[in-house]
Amino acid sequence: MTTIKDIAKVAGVSVTTVSRALNGYPDVSEKTRQKIIEIAKQLNYSPNTLARSLVMNKSKTIGLLVSGMNHSAIKDNFTFEVLTGINDYIAKTDYDLILFSTNSTKQREKTYSQLCRERRVDGVILQGIKTDDPYLTEVVESDIPCVLIDIPIQSDKVGYVTTDNVLGAKKAVQHLIELGHENIAMMNGHDYAFVSKQRLEGFRQAMEEANVAINDDWIVNGEFSEEVAEKKALELFSKHREITAIFCASDLMALGVVKALKQMGLSVPDDVSVVGYDDILLASYVSPSLTTIAQNRFQMGYEAASMLVEMLEGKEAKVVMLRTQLIVRESTKKNQLLKGRM
Amino acid sequence: MTTIKDIAKVAGVSVTTVSRALNGYPDVSEKTRQKIIEIAKQLNYSPNTLARSLVMNKSKTIGLLVSGMNHSAIKDNFTFEVLTGINDYIAKTDYDLILFSTNSTKQREKTYSQLCRERRVDGVILQGIKTDDPYLTEVVESDIPCVLIDIPIQSDKVGYVTTDNVLGAKKAVQHLIELGHENIAMMNGHDYAFVSKQRLEGFRQAMEEANVAINDDWIVNGEFSEEVAEKKALELFSKHREITAIFCASDLMALGVVKALKQMGLSVPDDVSVVGYDDILLASYVSPSLTTIAQNRFQMGYEAASMLVEMLEGKEAKVVMLRTQLIVRESTKKNQLLKGRM
DNA sequence: TTCTTCCTCCAAAACGTTTCGGATTCTTTC
């Protein structure tokens, strides 16, 4: 493997000159620069990033700490879409991505900052970690530039990108209310996700502003899982047949809810309206297709990468909040009971 | 950032001893080892991988060169599932993954081996590149350990993992033949994919062994794209209404074909049977659900990672061929014309 | 002519590790 020394030797100059020639410094004559470049090509030279990073104290790599890259994430490929967005931006820069594979066991062994410092990443993007994750506190404490996805924590060195979950949920619930529903339930995720809290808040706001009573028994947690949501929905609807609409904090859970309702012989949307969140691919393919809140996950990744790179170039950490969009499909409908009453 | 020197200073020993203590060499007394470990903890030391890699001449990173991580890959998330498998295995080792973001422009700028040598990766996994990609020739020429996914090239340092595409396609077509179909078309991918060639070969074998005539006009390329396949299917079926079954080299194209048939007022499976390949998530959700050949993409990634790590530990490059499985759903049916004839 | 300035170039230090070859001390053996 040819080094800068080899080039220096055959060019008859010092390694300093080679380095400076190759890096475009002005204090080397054009003649020798051309000679050096020529020789470098001939010797098939490529610089050793490790050595460079070591001395420059920056590695031109950004770490990607995702949790939720597992077998079960295929239906809801949030992670992948975000990753695609990140990759898309990074491809235009001279950074490379390093993927920290954090299964749960490894996570316990090495701390967040250990991971980052060992590999000397210049910055990190975090996605999919829960609010009780020990990494989270480390992130703010450590001084490594970092951008979070869907986690509203900000400091000097950490920014985040998210969507307006409160407004998104509000739009979903308002849609139900406009359809004449009054007995509205909510299938939330779990308490360890910021988005859950925010979507619950949006739910409350929409209900209160429309003067619709909130029944706390009708708010249950589906753990963002299709199966759990299905089970919980079975319980919920067998106890409370009066519910005519349900807002789910994810499409995946909405799928589970629809399954449960079908099992009980209830029709979606004739008996119960269901609205999801995410607009996953399946949402438009299942039957009935899902009314849902769309968020552009690709863009989230793209913005996150963009922000991080900007931060590495000296700009300040900031907050990016993306728009969501209500997409009305087949799973929601005018309240049938209401029609009867009128 | 604390270094080995800092530890040496407070422990009152040399850096050599610190290094050897931390790395478990036997020529340091248990007493000083404990002392050093204790101090390292207190100083919150984490080793600098860059420095280590530089001197040891291996980086404990493996490169991931995927093409096809783009916006349009979301339906058919082959790449993501493979990636998940790779990540799953890698998480159990002390390697990290570095994702080479190769959009087409960057690809032209830097050669394959340049990418690898700059980052000093120990090995590479390649996925999703076409047969005419310049990287491919470089791979075999370079002496970097490498495993390919779905590309049957082997040498001293390069192995591959794939599925038995010939057999898979054969099973699909045999299924159609068993259903009584004789006028069978094929929607292939494109000429720059190995799997296309192999699946075509499987198609031919099945037809020949069953003594069913092959009509070369009925074999068209859909570029692995839903839209292109739709267009091509429209052309094909408007010219040749006698076709009663079609084998598609991917589920995505099968979706396009089904769309085209619906547009033409033809029923799947009553008028035309369609079988796909891949068993993507959508296959079981669309209506009619797709009969298809399932391949375990997660396992492909897992096996690839496993093979590469083994190679890095001295074992030989090898070939892994995984099984496929015919999954019969709603898009295939007994040939109706045949029924009439009987 | 001499002094200053600019253009090229270079030696050496630094980054944080690992490892080779030896040096010291301690224990054992005769």
Place this chain on the structure above:
DNA sequence: GAAAGAATCCGAAACGTTTTGGAGGAAGAA
């Protein structure tokens, strides 16, 4: 008590870069 051997430790080189501070010479200014 001395020689031998084992157990511990260490100095220095090496990995491939970048960068600092200056050296040498040529050109311009006085």
